[in-house]
Amino acid sequence: MHQMETITRLEIKDNAFARQFETKTESGIITLEYSFQEKKIFLTKINTPENYNDEEFISNFLKNIMETVIEKKLKVVPIHPKIVAFFKKNPIYKELLPPGIRI
Template structure:
């Protein structure tokens, strides 16, 4: 599994998705935002990239971007909820009040 891979992530606000290219393939995390919250709704990535462990790197780096913006995260995507649950201590403070993993 790859670790500490630095990805070039773009926030495509028009399409409401974070995008990156890994090994020539496009990966994205779709979102909806409202007030000071961002709802991460879907991870789109090939199974091949997931098997290489790239999904966790991508999610982690997107969460770092969101954290810098001081916005709360509502993980409606099962993949993102699972990632945040397995790293609960690190990401618990990013959840809005009343949302638990």
Template sequence: MEDFEIKNNDFLRQFEATIHDDLITLEYSEQERKIFLSKFKISDHLKEQGYQEKFFTKIFDYLEEKGKIKIVPTSKEVKKFFRANKFKYSDLLPVGMSI
């Protein structure tokens, strides 16, 4: 699996990465120290190669390092990733929210 970098595209309000000339994106919106992770796009062949998990891990790690922001997963893919990794990233969830 090829390593890649995540870019935070402030203008389009999305995290993105280019792998093998394919663009993976995760749109977001920010409100009151919360980031709502919404529309996710990935090609089928990158998903089959496991890039979805690595993409989300890089985003969650980036947001964790940034600090003082909570994640509100609104896309089904992000919710599924969060459930699978809830112990690692539980401090990123707003108080009182469960997934």
């Protein structure tokens, strides 16, 4: 499909009831809240343990989620500023944005 960079596979739980993806770190749980509308997934909020700032881990968490989005053939609408920044740093995933969304 497209040239992928190396992604460290994480164990990510899709908690459909809470509408969030979850993964564990040594510091606690990181979650990414989402909502669905048609064939789009809106990524609304990242929650991290207090004072957690491992940007590389968060980026890898998002890359793992993008792989799931690709498999499910969804489009991504990034709402949270950290997710918008992720798309700016990783233009390879811009094809996942719906038409009309510019980052």
